[in-house]
Every structure is written in structure tokens, then in C-alpha cells.
Amino acid sequence: MATKTDIARQFITAIPHSKALGMRLTEMGDGVATIEMPYDEKLVGDPKTGVIHGGAVSALMDTCCGAAVMCHPDNAGGTATIDLRIDYMRTATPGQTITAHATCYHVTRTVAFVRATATDADADNPVAAATGAFTVEGSR
Secondary structure, eight states, rough: OOOOOHHHHHHHHHOHHHHHHHHHHEEEEEEEEEEOOOOOOOGGGEETEEEEOHHHHHHHHHHHHHHHHSOOOOTTTTOOOEOOOOOOOOOOOSSSSEEEEEEEEESSSEEEEEOOOOOOSSSOOOOOOEEEEOOOOOOO
């Protein structure tokens, strides 16, 4: 029988925009998720610099946050974004994979709260940070 994490993993990997952006789920379990998005020239927002478009980074972080909520032990099913704030701290280095890591740190009866960071090879210097609120299905 498939676990909740297995079902969430299947769902996340089947999302069309995740496939189009080349996202790879690398970690998922008990309220945490990590997703990588390899560098791809089709995602470049500024052809002069080769920097990935902020919208691609935003989609990566939103998907990663949703994955963390979906596999949290206190969430009975799916989720949807209620609010997501992303602070862009610097451009990602062209040619490098961007990795998002999200933690669902608190769940109420109807809302889950998440924090996330996105980094490239310089993991000590984040590309972006996010905080968000997501829906929770069912009762705890």
C-alpha cells in the first residue's frame, strides 16, 4: 500500500510545470522537501547575463513548499497555496542547478505554515527565501 509520502511524490512529479522546468524531487518526508531545478537556457530571463527568470525560481519554491505540506503528518491530503512571499536576495549563478528546501513548521486545522530557501552551488549564500501559508485537507 502506498504511503502518503509516496502519493505526494507521485503527484509532485506529475505536475506539468514541474516537468517543463525539469524539477527533480530529491527529498520528501514528514514535512520537509527538497527539489532541484537544473540550469536550462530555455529558463533564462536575461539573455545578456544567462540568469534564470525569477518566475522559474518562484515556481520551484512554490512546488517545494507544497510538497513539504503534502507530506506533513498532520495533513490528510492535498494542498493549495494561500499566500507565498519570496524575497530574492541575489541572482542564481548561470549554469548552476538551483535547489529549494522547504520545511512545514506548523499546521493548524486548516492552514500549514512553511519556510523555504533556494540556493545554487553557494549554499551559504541563498538565492531566495520564502514564507508561505497553504491549505490543509481534512482534520488532524
